[in-house]
Amino acid sequence: MEEIGFLGMGIMGKAMAMNLLRHGFKVTLWNRTLSRCDELVEHGASIGQTPGAVLNKCKYTIAMLSDPAAALSVVFDKDGVLEQTCTGKAYIDMSTVDVDTSSKISEAITLKGGRFLEAPVSGSKKPAEDGQLVILAAGEKALYEEALPAFDVMGKKSFFLGQVGNGARMKLVVNMIMGSMINAFSEGLVLADKSGLNSQTLLDVLDLGAIANPMFKMKGPTMIQNSYSPAFPLKHQQKDMRLALALGDENDVSMPVAAAANEEFKKALGLGLGDLDFSAVHEIVKGAQRPS
Amino acid sequence: MEEIGFLGMGIMGKAMAMNLLRHGFKVTLWNRTLSRCDELVEHGASIGQTPGAVLNKCKYTIAMLSDPAAALSVVFDKDGVLEQTCTGKAYIDMSTVDVDTSSKISEAITLKGGRFLEAPVSGSKKPAEDGQLVILAAGEKALYEEALPAFDVMGKKSFFLGQVGNGARMKLVVNMIMGSMINAFSEGLVLADKSGLNSQTLLDVLDLGAIANPMFKMKGPTMIQNSYSPAFPLKHQQKDMRLALALGDENDVSMPVAAAANEEFKKALGLGLGDLDFSAVHEIVKGAQRPS
Amino acid sequence: MEEIGFLGMGIMGKAMAMNLLRHGFKVTLWNRTLSRCDELVEHGASIGQTPGAVLNKCKYTIAMLSDPAAALSVVFDKDGVLEQTCTGKAYIDMSTVDVDTSSKISEAITLKGGRFLEAPVSGSKKPAEDGQLVILAAGEKALYEEALPAFDVMGKKSFFLGQVGNGARMKLVVNMIMGSMINAFSEGLVLADKSGLNSQTLLDVLDLGAIANPMFKMKGPTMIQNSYSPAFPLKHQQKDMRLALALGDENDVSMPVAAAANEEFKKALGLGLGDLDFSAVHEIVKGAQRPS
């Protein structure tokens, strides 16, 4: 795995490709806007004019795209991945997409004899730059093992989760727990405040106990200040809650706490808070207003 | 604060008094069963024959009793704390009791000119032994400051929370968040399992992310094995959820996630799981059975 | 049961006493403001100067008071019911009070050899005038049977429910179901409206089907017009939900739907809607605003 193609030079992709370069991999880049590749070219990267061209050159190609639409477009459009897929070519999609999108790409690739791995990541800009992502891979086991040297420089830990779709499912489960937790946390903050307790003291007490976690530490101070600069938009959090509840529905899993949390997120959407950070559900718990 | 009285030699009280002795405080002990004081006497502690006798001897007396009934009994019974309370005597109750109990004790003590501080702790046996408790004090601020040298050897951190009752309230808020979280966590574990994901892998992924916390790390492996040895009994957790919801009710705070979690705990009580660990709510999420 | 005392000439009591008079009972009235008795005196009623005086004169005395405080005051205050209670005297409290209030009155009366029945009613002004109340009696069975001639002219149906407190409990259960139903109804109204369906048509369709009921028929048109003139104030409905949930708590009954409805009512209280009709929870389901 000396030569790797890399599609997508967004914030995440750029940081990840840079780590590959720094650790001695030969990387061929493609991005819709080619100018975003300049910095990496200075560090030794090559350029492919189309996704297909990258695939044609490299045995292994990684993609890190912004959403399901971009992930599908890069594969299925003219001069795309699929046109150059053939026996022996390996495609590793690290974008965050839903189960259906991932399955569609997997089927198309493998039908043409290609090899496929989905490998969405947990972690955002900083962990990407520091090579500290958590990688949730699923698909062809042998390809996972061949990809480990690359995963090791991009992430602090990789998991192989079985069949295609399990990467997406694992993210849903984690995000569902997170969505319930931010509601539980917000309820605690409001209850403390309304009961005459100091909010900052609650944060300090929580941080010393059994349920201390980075999210409370990070979001608590901004929630107290009613500040919800979007790290993870509420509408995406609600979408993940909804998909997780649907997954529960398929499997007869009753999840009343997640369901209650979901309805709070929907109240927030109804008030137009969808583009704020998911911690803005705090406004609902506080009893938020809608402009007349 | 050289000489301190200490009432209650349960697991917690014994460990806390030992830390006082080790750090050079003179300690006079009382316990309903006096034999439990032997080990500490070997380390230099004195004995008082009744709670009143301890108070009579010491300017500062700390109590660490098992429940509200014991906390009330030690104060109000014959030869109890109240009989010897007078101007200048200070009483610090570190037992975990409800707001009403604490208020009743506070009123009685201060009515006789005594000084009062409630100071329930967060943390169990191990932190007590290691002097790593978190102390949630409320009542007389000046007394809190005088007590800090003692708190510093028993705990890693102390908070002064204002008026009497706030210590109990803070514990309720923390435990309510914890109760919702264990439900959210359980729902995630069951959803993962039923969706074909590996439970242990979910624990590993959670432990690397933004919601990683000691409780998930500690309870996850035992929940997967359906093992619920009681660290914190489910019936106590449910009682705290109920009291927290009642506190919300008094203050018009809507807490749908905590309410949903509470109803799950009640389902667990209905199945006779109240004496197991609070993580046994996992059985309800899994769809537990009641013996015919 | 020819001569009956009657305490309390509120809207309900006046209508009930009038029905007794019309059907040939001799009635002796007392009310805190005596002028409210004038109309009934014209119809042949006598006056007692105090609750005690009424009891002294009559073997059977009925009370219909506004709230638990009034119910307690009439019994325990100077010149009250209790002073004149002795063997053979029967007291029938038809006020709507909680279990504790009813039990306290029952104990005091029976301790002095008196006989007691609680008999709260279902139904408001119109049914009271028309003798169409539903009477939920509990306490002494023999007294219930002696009182039936009077119940028959005040109500369309009487029930004997067993021990004192069961009348109050039955009202809680009914009001809990009602509270969940008004939420379910409101959710349906909002969902219809937001999905492009006509609200009035939904009301018409509901009224023709298996869940048609007088409450939907009565509240639907006003809810659509955002009109919440208080027939049953929301704060009382929420109090009954809370007490019903507490009753479930005592008996390990999990009631997630009632709990979710209760949290919606609490959101409404938080927005200051407590004095409106309980159907004003509709504002919360619609996504109501709080004035800045």
Place this chain on the structure above:
Amino acid sequence: MEEIGFLGMGIMGKAMAMNLLRHGFKVTLWNRTLSRCDELVEHGASIGQTPGAVLNKCKYTIAMLSDPAAALSVVFDKDGVLEQTCTGKAYIDMSTVDVDTSSKISEAITLKGGRFLEAPVSGSKKPAEDGQLVILAAGEKALYEEALPAFDVMGKKSFFLGQVGNGARMKLVVNMIMGSMINAFSEGLVLADKSGLNSQTLLDVLDLGAIANPMFKMKGPTMIQNSYSPAFPLKHQQKDMRLALALGDENDVSMPVAAAANEEFKKALGLGLGDLDFSAVHEIVKGAQRPS
């Protein structure tokens, strides 16, 4: 509208076609198993060998089929409705299908110049026989008006709801309210029983009050006896709750009571109660067991 085609001789279709015959309409029948048409032929009906043949003969054709699959098959299969659809032909689908199915059929029919009305009904066997159905029509308004003479003999009331899909949506809203109500009712029954109140008395009290409704009257006695013979299977009720919640999701309508009810139905599915009547959610509220 003298001559009407009628596709589907299930329990419902047979009763509806019989009412058309009795009121003087000429009816041409088709059913997959033709023998089910015999009784109606004795009453004067004609037979068509295929759905297409019926359409070819009649200007107006009504369908009453068992599920979406059957509804699609009759239209799109060989010798089906679509083959004979042309300008002037009118097709009225009275089957209960989802929005997508109805839209697909509508598009295909109108693309070929045909006219379309969806007209699902509320009511089961008995109302169908008695001509007492409630008809929820949507699609072409003019066709609705032409169809009224037929609707009038099959139903007691017809509604025109606007665009295709609104019939299905209206049913979802009604069934969602019903699903929350059966949960609220069950919680009340269990709370009464566990609190020492008589279940039958609760039913009697409910039946005299503002929330009295046919469903409580019908289901109450069987629920008390733990008898759940399926009039409307729980799995279908849960599917409707899920679809209603999804409809709420599309429109940012928060419905916490319906969501809580849905999770209870899912618990019932998890215990294998899906084929019982939807009132079997009562088993969950009571704290049901799963066989080991």
